[in-house]
Amino acid sequence: MNRRKITLISCFLLSMAALFACTPAQKKESANDLIVAQKKESANVGQVALKSWKEIDYRLPNVPHRQQVQSLSQQFPGVVIYKGNSHLKRVALTFDDGPDNYYTPRILDILRAKGVPGTFFMVGKQAKSFPDMVRRIVEEGNAIGNHSWDHPKLWTLTKEQVTQEIVSTENEIQRITGRRSKLFRPPYGRVNPAEVVLIHNLGYRIIDWSVDTLDWKGTPAPTILQSVNKEVSPGGIILEHCLAGRPGELNGTLQALPQIIDHLRAKGYKFVTVPTLIGQ
Numbered sequence: 631m632n633r634r635k636i637t638l639i640s641c642f643l644l645s646m647a648a649l650f651a652c653t654p655a656q657k658k659e660s661a662n663d664l665i666v667a668q669k670k671e672s673a674n675v676g677q678v679a680l681k682s683w684k685e686i687d688y689r690l691p692n693v694p695h696r697q698q699v700q701s702l703s704q705q706f707p708g709v710v711i712y713k714g715n716s717h718l719k720r721v722a723l724t725f726d727d728g729p730d731n732y733y734t735p736r737i738l739d740i741l742r743a744k745g746v747p748g749t750f751f752m753v754g755k756q757a758k759s760f761p762d763m764v765r766r767i768v769e770e771g772n773a774i775g776n777h778s779w780d781h782p783k784l785w786t787l788t789k790e791q792v793t794q795e796i797v798s799t800e801n802e803i804q805r806i807t808g809r810r811s812k813l814f815r816p817p818y819g820r821v822n823p824a825e826v827v828l829i830h831n832l833g834y835r836i837i838d839w840s841v842d843t844l845d846w847k848g849t850p851a852p853t854i855l856q857s858v859n860k861e862v863s864p865g866g867i868i869l870e871h872c873l874a875g876r877p878g879e880l881n882g883t884l885q886a887l888p889q890i891i892d893h894l895r896a897k898g899y900k901f902v903t904v905p906t907l908i909g910q
């Protein structure tokens with residue numbers, strides 16, 4: 631055997647040794663990867679099966695709220711509404727999360743003094759705590775809507791829990807006022823198609839908004855006024871609040887409200903309730 635042959639055989643043997651040395655490890659790694667991938671896949675499938683009606687991808691926080699609502703209103707025309715008729719110069723003022731016994735009566739005083747109706751989307755437990763305020767809201771010609779029992783993130787709840795949130799609030803409203811609401815505003819304005827179907831089957835239209843004052847952040851009156859003037863258009867639904875998370879939080883709302891009314895009236899707008907705005 632010459633030197634060349636020996637070298638070739640040595641190389642061949644070394645290559646085979648290297649191949650056998652590596653292959654099982656690689657195979658093992660690949661198999662592990664596959665098992666992990668399969669486990670991941672089955673976990674995902676399980677999650678989808680569990681939450682299929684929630685349509686997980688819809689909940690991605692980076693999908694802008696307005697974009698979601700506009701797409702839902704196209705998918706469910708007349709059911710998901712964020713604006714009224716854009717050919718009529720009318721707007722609706724809406725107040726969420728109440729009633730309470732501080733901001734709500736002050737807002738009602740302003741509305742009454744200006745001769746303007748509002749629409750109050752009530753949280754059931756607040757209605758239960760302040761039934762007199764609920765009655766006053768109705769007696770003074772304002773409209774009411776359902777805003778869940780305790781303002782949960784609907785996407786964390788089951789169908790049964792979502793139903794319970796709405797039904798218990800409606801029962802409370804009916805117990806106090808003798809009326810039922812046909813409007814529902816989801817907490818945080820967030821719903822997905824499956825929830826829309828569920829809520830509509832309970833007898834509601836879903837009301838969002840076209841102008842967000844962001845008053846709940848403690849926004850000062852001039853900023854609120856500025857955003858209303860900038861964003862308002864015929865058929866607009868303006869979102870404000872009547873329950874403060876911390877003291878003084880809605881002082882901007884109180885200060886801005888008379889000015890909003892005066893400014894929009896000067897522009898030729900008429901104020902109506904949401905049921906009137908959407909022709910209910």
Ligand SMILES: [Zn+2]
Pocket residue numbers: 726727777781816817818
């Ligand atoms: Zn709310």
